Amino acid sequence: MxxxxxxxFVNAFSQSHEITGKILDxxxxxxxxxxxxxxxxxxGTISDLNGDFAxxxxxxxxxxxxxxxxxxxxxxxxxxxxxxxxxxxxxPSEYLIDEVVITDNFxxxxxxxxxxxxxxxxxxxxxxxxxxxLMQTLSRLPGVSSSDIGSGNAKPIIRGLGYYRVAFAMxxxxxxxxxxxxxxxxxxxxxxxxQLEIIKGPSSLRYGSDAIGGVINVLPPAIPQxxxxxxxxxxxxxxxxxxxxxxxxxxxxxxxFYFRSQITHNNYGDIKIPYTDVFYLPxxxxxxxxxxxxxxxxxVPNTAGNESAFAFTTGIVKPWGNSYLDFSYHTSKNGFxxxxxxKHEERREKHLNSTRDILLPYQxxxxxxxxxxxxxxxxxxxxxxxxGFQHNVSSEHCPLSDRTGNRQEELAHYRELDDLELxxxxxxxxxxxxxSYRERDRHTFDFVVNTxxxxxxxxxxxxxxxxxxxxxxxxxxxHRYDISERWVLSRGYRLDYHHFDMAETLNPDPQYxxxxxxxxxxxxxxxxAFSGGLSYLPSDRWTFxxxxxxxxxxxxxxxxxxxxxxxxxxxxxxxxxxxxPEQAYQMDFGAEYNHPSFSVALxxxxxxxxxxxxxxxxxxxxxxxQVYEYQQTTALLYGSEVSLxxxxxxxxxxxxxGAYVYAVNTEIMSPLPFIPPLSVLADLSYNFNxxxxxxxxNPKIGLESVHTAAQNYTVPNELKTPAYTLLHASLSADLxxxxxxxxxxxxxxxxxxxxxxxxxxxxxxxxxxxxxxxxQIFLKWNF
Amino acid sequence: xxxxxxILLTILMxxxxxxxKESDEKEAFPEVTILxxxxxxxxxxxxxxxxxxxxxxxxxxxxxxxxxxxxxNFNQHSHGSHQTCDMDxxxxxxxxxxxxxxxxxxxxxxxxxxxxxxxxxAKNNDNNSHDYGDYHYHIYVTNNDGYQSFTTxxxxxxxxxx
Numbered sequence: 009m010x011x012x013x014x015x016x017f018v019n020a021f022s023q024s025h026e027i028t029g030k031i032l033d034x035x036x037x038x039x040x041x042x043x044x045x046x047x048x049x050x051x052g053t054i055s056d057l058n059g060d061f062a063x064x065x066x067x068x069x070x071x072x073x074x075x076x077x078x079x080x081x082x083x084x085x086x087x088x089x090x091x092x093x094x095x096x097x098x099x100p101s102e103y104l105i106d107e108v109v110i111t112d113n114f115x116x117x118x119x120x121x122x123x124x125x126x127x128x129x130x131x132x133x134x135x136x137x138x139x140x141x142l143m144q145t146l147s148r149l150p151g152v153s154s155s156d157i158g159s160g161n162a163k164p165i166i167r168g169l170g171y172y173r174v175a176f177a178m179x180x181x182x183x184x185x186x187x188x189x190x191x192x193x194x195x196x197x198x199x200x201x202x203q204l205e206i207i208k209g210p211s212s213l214r215y216g217s218d219a220i221g222g223v224i225n226v227l228p229p230a231i232p233q234x235x236x237x238x239x240x241x242x243x244x245x246x247x248x249x250x251x252x253x254x255x256x257x258x259x260x261x262x263x264x265f266y267f268r269s270q271i272t273h274n275n276y277g278d279i280k281i282p283y284t285d286v287f288y289l290p291x292x293x294x295x296x297x298x299x300x301x302x303x304x305x306x307x308v309p310n311t312a313g314n315e316s317a318f319a320f321t322t323g324i325v326k327p328w329g330n331s332y333l334d335f336s337y338h339t340s341k342n343g344f345x346x347x348x349x350x351k352h353e354e355r356r357e358k359h360l361n362s363t364r365d366i367l368l369p370y371q372x373x374x375x376x377x378x379x380x381x382x383x384x385x386x387x388x389x390x391x392x393x394x395x396g397f398q399h400n401v402s403s404e405h406c407p408l409s410d411r412t413g414n415r416q417e418e419l420a421h422y423r424e425l426d427d428l429e430l431x432x433x434x435x436x437x438x439x440x441x442x443x444s445y446r447e448r449d450r451h452t453f454d455f456v457v458n459t460x461x462x463x464x465x466x467x468x469x470x471x472x473x474x475x476x477x478x479x480x481x482x483x484x485x486x487h488r489y490d491i492s493e494r495w496v497l498s499r500g501y502r503l504d505y506h507h508f509d510m511a512e513t514l515n516p517d518p519q520y521x522x523x524x525x526x527x528x529x530x531x532x533x534x535x536x537a538f539s540g541g542l543s544y545l546p547s548d549r550w551t552f553x554x555x556x557x558x559x560x561x562x563x564x565x566x567x568x569x570x571x572x573x574x575x576x577x578x579x580x581x582x583x584x585x586x587x588x589p590e591q592a593y594q595m596d597f598g599a600e601y602n603h604p605s606f607s608v609a610l611x612x613x614x615x616x617x618x619x620x621x622x623x624x625x626x627x628x629x630x631x632x633x634q635v636y637e638y639q640q641t642t643a644l645l646y647g648s649e650v651s652l653x654x655x656x657x658x659x660x661x662x663x664x665x666g667a668y669v670y671a672v673n674t675e676i677m678s679p680l681p682f683i684p685p686l687s688v689l690a691d692l693s694y695n696f697n698x699x700x701x702x703x704x705x706n707p708k709i710g711l712e713s714v715h716t717a718a719q720n721y722t723v724p725n726e727l728k729t730p731a732y733t734l735l736h737a738s739l740s741a742d743l744x745x746x747x748x749x750x751x752x753x754x755x756x757x758x759x760x761x762x763x764x765x766x767x768x769x770x771x772x773x774x775x776x777x778x779x780x781x782x783x784q785i786f787l788k789w790n791f
Numbered sequence: 792x793x794x795x796x797x798i799l800l801t802i803l804m805x806x807x808x809x810x811x812k813e814s815d816e817k818e819a820f821p822e823v824t825i826l827x828x829x830x831x832x833x834x835x836x837x838x839x840x841x842x843x844x845x846x847x848x849x850x851x852x853x854x855x856x857x858x859x860x861x862x863x864n865f866n867q868h869s870h871g872s873h874q875t876c877d878m879d880x881x882x883x884x885x886x887x888x889x890x891x892x893x894x895x896x897x898x899x900x901x902x903x904x905x906x907x908x909x910x911x912x913a914k915n916n917d918n919n920s921h922d923y924g925d926y927h928y929h930i931y932v933t934n935n936d937g938y939q940s941f942t943t944x945x946x947x948x949x950x951x952x953x
Binding site for chain 1: 819854855856857858860870891892893898931933934935936937938939
């Protein structure tokens with residue numbers, strides 16, 4: 009969001025002008041209360057009772073006039089001289105069809121002048137592609153993959169970079185709860201997202217450390233209309249996991265005050281898979297747990313889970329700007345099927361009784377976030393202040409055992425807490441400020457200050473990471489220079505300071521294992537990032553971009569201090585206190601051609617890491633398992649995304665999008681772990697434009713095929729994954745149910761019930777295939 | 792100039808692709824061959840038994856560690872393609888024997904015959920006799936690249952007087 013502010017500037021003939029216009033609804037009636045922003049949210053107003061608006065403005069090149077209204081598709085119009093007296097007809101968001109959104113995402117004109125590769129997603133895209141969790145939904149975008157952990161939990165991977173390398177932020181405030189392990193997903197309710205942006209590629213400049221691979225930033229929702237209260241209810245049902253979900257939303261505004269609230273609950277059973285032969289778990293498991301014969305049957309036992317979320321936003325809009333408070337609570341509980349679950353036969357038998365129960369081992373996460381944002385305008389300049397607090401409690405439950413008999417008392421204590429193996433309590437305080445300053449019409453300067461304080465407290469019978477405190481502060485200066493109508497230059501520099509304090513942790517059982525788990529550790533890290541980009545817009549149709557920069561990432565507490573058996577992975581993971589911050593040098597290109605009936609985009613990238621951090625198997629065996637240690641190497645990752653959109657014969661839309669990344673450890677010319685293979689998506693849809701019944705509107709059918717190539721380029725002990733092709737179909741329409749406007753989507757995922765593995769998914773490592781055929785229904789009412 | 796740099800990068804990409812060694816899948820993993828005891832042998836509690844295991848590493852990185860564990864097979868499970876034997880009837884473990892060992896292998900060797908003598912105690916710390924019957928040995932080996940292999944040995948473990 010803040011990023012986009014830098015897009016505005018004043019041109020040479022800048023003076024204060026007034027623009028007037030009228031906002032209409034889908035039937036051509038005046039639409040009062042719509043929010044109109046000039047020049048990408050630089051100043052704004054609200055349409056009056058007659059739908060009219062008048063806006064004082066200063067010239068803005070390459071900017072957009074944005075009209076938003078709850079329940080309607082946000083309208084973005086490139087700023088030009090012909091804007092005055094404009095009539096803008098708004099379309100209800102339910103009318104929005106998949107491909108329109110996709111067009112917007114892949115080739116959105118708004119991103120033309122930004123030298124980075126940015127995708128912006130609206131809630132309609134999420135609705136249309138609604139999957140088990142946010143990342144699974146977003147993985148439809150080229151270059152974005154999700155590391156699935158069962159059906160309702162996933163971690164982001166962007167252009168082959170994942171785990172600790174993608175930052176997740178709420179309107180610029182980084183969230184840290186997902187960082188502690190490979191099986192902790194994002195704590196977010198996807199129904200509560202109106203829009204978000206994905207920055208592909210190193211983004212440390214704006215977001216600091218952790219954003220080395222990219223950013224997923226949830227943007228604030230639109231401000232509701234004055235005096236009107238809206239409500240919506242949506243229901244989701246899926247056959248495969250017997251998924252039942254409901255979400256409700258209310259919002260309203262009185263005078264300058266507004267609120268928005270969302271409540272969601274999802275409940276799902278075990279994953280149903282296509283017929284799978286008896287197989288043996290891969291060898292790298294601890295000597296004690298051993299490798300076992302597995303006969304899965306129809307379901308993957310203990311993959312059931314649930315998710316509940318509540319969010320409340322309240323704010324105030326004034327001529328000077330706006331200010332709002334955002335509270336959100338998200339909790340999830342997910343069962344795991346792992347080595348432990350396999351060993352205990354009586355446990356497996358118990359699972360057969362129900363496909364909905366969640367037994368040991370399981371993970372429970374509770375996440376509270378309170379954020380406060382203020383935007384204050386000073387003429388052409390703007391100040392943004394953000395304060396955030398996040399409280400994340402992540403607990404792992406697993407059958408506990410005492411090997412030596414020395415820990416009976418503790419064992420009894422943690423057994424009482426439902427076999428609490430690990431507990432991590434993370435408190436994060438954040439404060440960000442941005443001042444956007446414009447000078448001599450062609451220059452925009454953004455000054456950014458970010459600070460964060462993170463405190464982790466551990467509990468539980470076993471150990472994986474120590475108690476630690478981390479604080480960081482960063483300053484950045486960004487500059488955009490509009491050289492001419494066709495050329496835009498952007499650049500920036502950032503300096504960061506990080507400090508880690510880790511507490512000493514001793515082994516509670518001196519007879520078994522190392523005497524010290526973690527030694528006391530205190531260290532400062534400094535990081536710098538810079539970036540320079542050039543956009544060239546030779547005509548309305550062509551866009552060319554280049555961006556060159558350097559990003560960095562301070563190692564996470566896990567990479568520095570991990571010490572213990574990672575149960576679900578069946579290996580002993582060890583951090584290294586001597587790790588240095590990752591430094592990445594990146595080059596991004598973009599070329600795009602937009603024609604009224606088709607568009608093509610190509611975005612290649614090169615990423616060189618001076619010290620890429622990864623978990624590497626060592627020759628060391630312990631009785632708990634093979635030791636994996638964090639190491640660093642030089643690495644090169646390069647690839648490209650390609651997309652093609654074609655609208656033909658009035659009713660047809662074709663989307664073809666592909667992504668490829670090649671990653672190599674350049675020190676020993678070998679692979680890097682968990683790199684998603686090449687994938688190509690083709691989607692053909694037919695829109696019954698002309699059909700408009702009294703009850704049914706805008707029916708649309710779509711057929712999608714996703715081809716994913718094999719990944720045979722893998723590190724030691726990482727399984728190779730064969731290629732697969734999936735087929736999906738969907739049918740959607742607007743209709744009246746109980747006299748209310750509703751939107752319905754019916755989908756079949758994996759029509760052929762294909763047996764396949766997702767290379768980057770958690771269960772891949774256990775030779776467990778992905779979900780089989782799934783019939784899904786999504787129904788949403790607006791009141 | 793722009794064109795030439797793109798061509799240069801493309802050439803660089805192909806060059807890199809070509810440079811990368813595609814390691815032979817089978818040769819990357821170390822091998823384990825158990826010379827003694829043999830599958831389905833009977834061994835006795837409180838008897839010193841010599842274990843002779845051959846490790847081979849064809850990857851060139853050298854041998855890493857060896858881990859060995861022993862656990863009961865009273866429920867007649869299987870771990871893959873190892874030879875199975877005539878088994879006693881399925882039973883519930885009461886005081887099963889369980890242990891694990893880790894040894895370092897000489898890292899400069901690509902072939903090594905490991906020999907050790909292990910005596911399995913007849914009784915546990917509480918002076919109860921260990922359950923006799925079918926047991927599994929697991930032998931894991933790593934090489935210095937981090938590749939891991941394992942094999943399983945089916946053994947009958949009996950008390951001398953039985």
